[in-house]
Amino acid sequence: MKIDTHSVDILIVGGGTAGITVAASLAKKKIFSSITILEPSKVHFYQPLWTLVGAGIFPKESSEKREADLIPYGVDWIQDAAETFLPEINTVLTTTGRKISYRYLVVCPGMEIFWDQIQGLKETLGTSGVVSNYSYESVESTWRAIHQFKKGRALFTFPNTPIKCGGAPQNIMYLAEDYFRKVNIRDDCEVVFASAGNSIFSIKKYADALNIILEKRGIISWYRQNLIAIDGKNKQAIFKNLDTGDNTTLAFEMIHVTPPMGAPAFIRRSPLANSEGWISIDKFSLQHTKFPNIFGLGDASSLSTSRTGAAIRKQSPVLIENLISLFRDSPLTAKYQGYTSCPLVTRYGKVILAEFDCDGNRCETFPFDQSKERSSLYFFKKHILPLLYWEGMLKGRL
Ligand SMILES: Cc1cc2nc3c(=O)[nH]c(=O)nc-3n(C[C@H](O)[C@H](O)[C@H](O)COP(=O)(O)OP(=O)(O)OC[C@H]3O[C@@H](n4cnc5c(N)ncnc54)[C@H](O)[C@@H]3O)c2cc1C
Incomplete structure (x- = not known):
């Protein structure tokens, strides 16, 4: 069998919320010669909308876009799935037999549902x-x-x-x-x-x-x-x-x-995993605990923060800053403080907006009591957040 080999500057495993967000922001910086997303799926879902789909507010199709339409300008997409990590030789093997070597690796394949x-x-x-x-x-x-x-x-x-x-x-x-x-x-x-x-x-x-x-x-x-x-x-x-x-x-x-x-099986059995199966990263720098040229973020990472897209919005700039520092041989000074957020939809038309860090401190955005049910926060969840997601985060604008 002929092995298909690729060599890239930055390889991103998982083109979901985290993968596209990181790729879009990195591509804008024009520092690296090639950025490649490895992602098997043809479609991407804005999963936070499923809460409203399940309540009959939106059809499920409104949560879906074609992956091809989301791949940022200047980023390559290999439609395939990672199977094996060989971090000592900076290589990922895929399920269809591709061999991809990288200089830096970002791992964010989300969670597996059991x-x-x-x-x-x-x-x-x-x-x-x-x-x-x-x-x-x-x-x-x-x-x-x-x-x-x-x-x-x-x-x-x-x-x-x-x-x-x-x-x-x-x-x-x-x-x-x-x-x-x-x-x-x-x-x-x-x-x-x-x-x-x-x-x-x-x-x-x-x-x-x-x-x-x-x-x-x-x-x-x-x-x-x-x-x-x-x-x-x-x-x-x-x-x-x-x-x-x-x-x-x-x-x-x-x-x-x-x-x-939990973390996907191919992560759990890999040398990147901690004892619980998650991608083992430093909770502040998001750098892998064993392999310095590997970073992780999102749902599959070992971060103890509650797993959300909102958390990824704060993780992504930290990861990017530290990745660039590593590339420039500078110390990694950017720190993720464990921020996460969760809109609690308490009624049709009402939301409580929880925003907090992994130590349980509240980190609220608005100058009012966010633990009160509000229709303004419902409007934010239903109309503003999807827009910020598709047009902001996934386009590297946040
Ligand atoms: C019902 C529901 C409600 C939610 N509500 C909210 C909310 O209100 N607010 C909020 O912020 N978050 C919410 N979330 C959580 C949010 O959607 C996730 O935290 C976020 O999407 C995680 O991003 P990720 O990139 O880590 O994973 P994902 O977005 O799931 O992406 C992972 C990607 O990796 C790919 N992948 C898997 N295996 C491989 C492989 N072997 N090789 C390469 N790629 C692979 C997958 O195909 C996928 O595209 C909700 C989720 C659900 C399900």
């Missing part, structure tokens, strides 16, 4: 009221289930792994509950947030505001409960109590599942 880890989920997802906003294929089933709901128990789960956007599992619950009120069936429904976590949110100020909402609206929260199996046909879900180990079976009319997630 649908298989919940027994019975794959077989039933999208039918029998078993739904999830966590994939393009299943997101419209969420709206179908909410729209068709008449009475009974609506369950919303949160797994015992890190996930994309910690607020998304409860966002869809608030929207569903609000919809049940709008169509006058709320008295016939029980809405339950069944979470493997300890509380509704990790930052006290937002948790306090959310707990008031849960209480006022009669939403039941049930913590330390990890969904382990679903019987779609009989509409039953089994949860394991993470403290006692006891299992509880709950009947449901609909269940929105946030599945367990």
